[in-house]
Amino acid sequence: xxxxxxxxxxxxxxxxxxxxxxxxxxxxxxxxxxxxxxxxxxxxxxxxxxxxxxxxxxxxxxxxxxxxxxxxxxxxxxxxxxxxxxxxxxxxxxxxxxxxxxxxxxxxxxxxxxxxxxxxxxxxxxxxxxxxxxxxxxxxxxxxxxxxxxxxxxxxxxxxxxxxxxxxxxxxxxxxxxxxxxxxxxxxxxxxxxxxxxxxxxxxxxxxxxxxxxxxxxxxxxxxxxxxxxxxxxxxxxxxxxxxxxxxxxxxxxxxxxxxxxxxxxxxxxxxxxxxxxxxxxxxxxxxxxxxxxxxxxxxxxxxxxxxxxxxxxxxxxxxxxxxxxxxxxxxxxxxxxxxxxxxxxxxxxxxx
Ligand code: PMP
Numbered sequence: 001x002x003x004x005x006x007x008x009x010x011x012x013x014x015x016x017x018x019x020x021x022x023x024x025x026x027x028x029x030x031x032x033x034x035x036x037x038x039x040x041x042x043x044x045x046x047x048x049x050x051x052x053x054x055x056x057x058x059x060x061x062x063x064x065x066x067x068x069x070x071x072x073x074x075x076x077x078x079x080x081x082x083x084x085x086x087x088x089x090x091x092x093x094x095x096x097x098x099x100x101x102x103x104x105x106x107x108x109x110x111x112x113x114x115x116x117x118x119x120x121x122x123x124x125x126x127x128x129x130x131x132x133x134x135x136x137x138x139x140x141x142x143x144x145x146x147x148x149x150x151x152x153x154x155x156x157x158x159x160x161x162x163x164x165x166x167x168x169x170x171x172x173x174x175x176x177x178x179x180x181x182x183x184x185x186x187x188x189x190x191x192x193x194x195x196x197x198x199x200x201x202x203x204x205x206x207x208x209x210x211x212x213x214x215x216x217x218x219x220x221x222x223x224x225x226x227x228x229x230x231x232x233x234x235x236x237x238x239x240x241x242x243x244x245x246x247x248x249x250x251x252x253x254x255x256x257x258x259x260x261x262x263x264x265x266x267x268x269x270x271x272x273x274x275x276x277x278x279x280x281x282x283x284x285x286x287x288x289x290x291x292x293x294x295x296x297x298x299x300x301x302x303x304x305x306x307x308x309x310x311x312x313x314x315x316x317x318x319x320x321x322x323x324x325x326x327x328x329x330x331x332x333x334x335x336x337x338x339x340x341x342x343x344x345x346x347x348x349x350x351x352x353x
């Protein structure tokens with residue numbers, strides 16, 4: 001039997017551990033420490049389970065309309081899918097292909113090369129600087145594609161609108177896909193550029209700033225042609241965009257702007273004091289604009305710190321990869337959780353002296 005060649009290349013993305021034990025402080029997958037909006041809870045309680053016998057609304061019309069109003073775009077500029085992972089994978093499938101190379105920063109969301117291998121898309125890793133910055137001049141790919149996360153993961157570093165425009169202008173024939181999974185925590189969104197650049201596509205998620213990772217709701221924002229093509233491809237697999245419940249919950253979340261602003265602000269302020277306390281302890285940090293920090297200690301390996309935290313029932317993210325080995329990515333939890341992490345690290349460093 002001769003199997004398809006690219007099957008050998010495919011190594012699925014491995015997400016952070018989801019431990020069963022409830023006493024763990026789970027800071028490894030950038031989930032929101034606060035519950036979703038109370039409007040979501042109300043919507044769930046009111047939902048009549050008898051309606052689950054029916055197929056979902058095929059165009060997710062009401063959710064699309066709410067999102068259009070929220071983002072100040074037309075409904076035809078909005079694509080809805082099962083988490084931004086699905087939206088990203090469909091975008092790769094729809095717009096990138098083997099004779100149009102794709103540029104990806106060499107340190108970024110590790111799902112991107114997985115999609116490339118799966119769909120046989122040629123890609124080039126573009127090196128970040130020593131301090132994990134993009135070199136803008138390196139992002140020029142006539143008739144190909146570019147993908148990056150802004151803020152980036154796992155560094156949390158963000159680029160501004162001028163820098164984004166520079167990339168868009170240098171690549172008029174290439175689709176520039178910007179993954180804005182973390183943008184609500186302090187980055188600059190490229191949404192205002194959508195009217196000006198037809199080569200721009202943006203993905204967003206409900207998993208982080210809206211505390212709905214368990215629902216699987218993600219969005220692509222782009223020009224009407226690109227969005228209609230995404231729907232054509234998506235509907236060739238499954239003509240229902242997302243579950244009925246996800247549609248109702250998404251609407252409830254979008255409608256509660258006050259709660260959203262409040263929790264996002266809270267996470268940002270926790271991040272800033274946590275950063276300051278790690279600096280006092282001698283850690284090196286990037287200037288993360290996301291709901292996580294990216295840190296390393298100049299004298300202690302990432303693995304040692306990961307294990308020490310794990311023994312203390314604090315789970316963070318560590319990669320056994322060159323350049324990332326000494327770094328940890330720590331999700332921002334509640335104030336109490338982050339105080340416990342900071343206190344433990346202080347004590348650990350003192351005992352190790
Ligand atoms: N993009 C980035 C950069 C991420 O870190 C994640 C979360 N792992 C996602 C996209 C996917 O998020 P979701 O599928 O939950 O929307």
